[in-house]
Amino acid sequence: MRTSTLEAMRTTLRGPVTGPQDPDYDQARKIYNAMIDKRPAAIARCVDAGDVMAAIRLVREQGLDLAVRGGGHSGPGLCLVDGGVTVDLSPMRWVRVDPAAGTAQVGGGSQLGDLDHATHAFGLATPSGIISMTGVGGLTLGGGHGYLTRKYGLTVDNLLAADVVLADGSFVTANENEHPDLFWALRGGGGNFGVVTSFTYRLHPVDTVGFGVTVWPVDRTREVLTWYRDFLPRAPEEVYGFFTLFTIPPGPPFPEEIHGRKVCGVVWCHTGDLDGFERDFEAVREPGPPVFHFTSPMPYPMVQGAFDELIPTGYQWYWRGDFFDSIPDAAVDVHLKYGENLPTPLSLMHLYPVDAAAHRVAPEDTAWGYRDAVWSGVFAGVDPDPAQAGTIRRWCVDYHEEMHPYSMGGSYVNFLGQDEAPGRVRATYRDHYDRLAQVKRTYDPDNVFHANQNIRPASREGGG
Incomplete structure (x- = not known):
């Protein structure tokens, strides 16, 4: 990037613009996954939608690559781009709750903890993830699932509107009545269609919940998972x-x-009557006595942040994911094999339920492609030591490849890894892919937003 371009950005934007020569550059490009080491030519920390609009116009004028950073939790590091510009929304951390309407408008750089803290004051919440440091932007645009999903659906099922800066630098609001095709695509289609500067969510009554953790020796995996x-x-x-x-x-x-x-x-979360939540957990002794069983009423934001300190920013991460509609006995054996051989103390596997309320939304209503999935699985190798990067990657890839034959074929888009095989993005969206490619052609025909799990614009002949 020419020095004049960097100076033009600094002159035009209200927020700071950081280049490689600045003393805070390494801190500005730091993201959750330390395995990613990309070096943008500039990091534009945008304070409002006007900054985002100006940054995108300047990037396009100069023919530079563009990435967008919300919470910086992208496993593959898609929020950074070598030699290009990262539009960093992290200064846009704000939440406005309307308790009478039961809604919250949230800045595009906010984290889940910001949203949960603001809504909890009114005894309200919306479905999101399980780590409070996760950015609302990436989680929402990928679909979003977590502790409230069985009761209240996916995050995108509760998205009411989005303010979006498009590839030409213009600004629109997308909802069911305005730009409905864009609104459909944003609900699961990832960061392919624009920069969302604010989200508006439907809220639900959630205050203190029943939280629990039950564990058994790993050699009991067959009995417990069955x-x-x-x-x-x-x-x-x-x-x-x-x-x-x-x-x-x-x-x-x-x-x-x-x-x-x-x-x-x-790991349990009970959103029903607290007087009865212990009864619903009595069945945990059926597969055999656990070595640890903990339950307690807990404020919902505390549940959301329960695992934050275990896996802080700056560790090595490698993950892959798949959707599952069943867990056959042969798959149980694979889980036992890799559970007994966890490569590092922080490596893990999770199977998140995406059934119940999430199944009541019609498949065609959002871009989320797997309304018939029962679990969203993630295999994650984690360690603070860069020397372990190869070990955790090898374990994760091997685990995923042995489990993939039992999967539904695609993954939660936010669980796609750094170097997945061609075709995984299309498999993730199933029959929705071609419609998404058409929306992409309308709103981003030049594929400006390609530093993502990319959906290419449809050709003028209609192909993806």
Whole structure:
């Protein structure tokens, strides 16, 4: 990038623009996954929609590559681009709650913790993820699932409107009545269609919930996962539990005698009557006595942040994902094999439920392509030491490849890895892909927004 271009950005934007020669450059390009080491020519920290509009126009005039950063949690590091410009929304962290309307408008750089904190004051929440440091932007545009999904659906099922800066630098609001095709595409289509500077969500009554963690020795994975695959889909919608393979970390709430043990388990969130939530968890003893079972009423934002300190920003990450509609016995055996061989103390596997309320939305209503999925699985190798990068990647890839034959073929787009095979994006969107490519042609015909899990604009003949 020419110095004159960098200076033009600094003159035009209200927010700071950081280049490689600036002392805060390395901090500005730091993201959640330390395995990613990209060097943008400029990082434009935009303070409002006007900054975003100006930044995109300047980037296009100069023919530069563009990436967009919300919370910086992109596993493959899609929020950075070598030699181009990252439009960084992190200064746009604000939430405005309308308790009477039951809605919240949220700045595009906000994190889940910002949203949860603001809405909790009114006894309200909307479905999101399970880590409070996750950005609302990437999570929402990918679809969004978490503790409230069985009760209230996906994040995109609760998205009412989005303010969007388009590829030509113009600004629109997308909802069911304005730019409805764009609104449809934003609900699961990733960052392909524009920069969302604010989201408006429907809220639901959520205050104190029942939180729980139940774990068994990893060699009980067959018995526990066989029980879980039958129990969870039949459980009341108020009962949410994701299955996990992990290593017990040191510290509370886990007793010292199980620290460092490989385990299988379920993390619970109960959004029903607190007087009865313990009864709904009584079945956890059916697969055999757990080595640890903890339940407690807990404010919802505390549940959302329960795992933040275990995996902070700056560790090595490699992940892949798949959707599943069943867990056959052969798949259970694969989970046992890789659970017994977790390569590092922070590596893990999660199976997140995406059934119940999420199944009541028609497949054609949003870009999310797997309304018939029951679980969204992620295989994640994690470690603070860069020397372990190859080890965690190899474990994750091997695990995913052995599990993939039991999958539905596609993945939650936010769980696609750095170097997935060609065709994985199309598989993720199934029959929606061609419609998404048509919307892409309308709103981003030159594929300006391509630093993402990319959907190419349809050709004028109609192909993707």
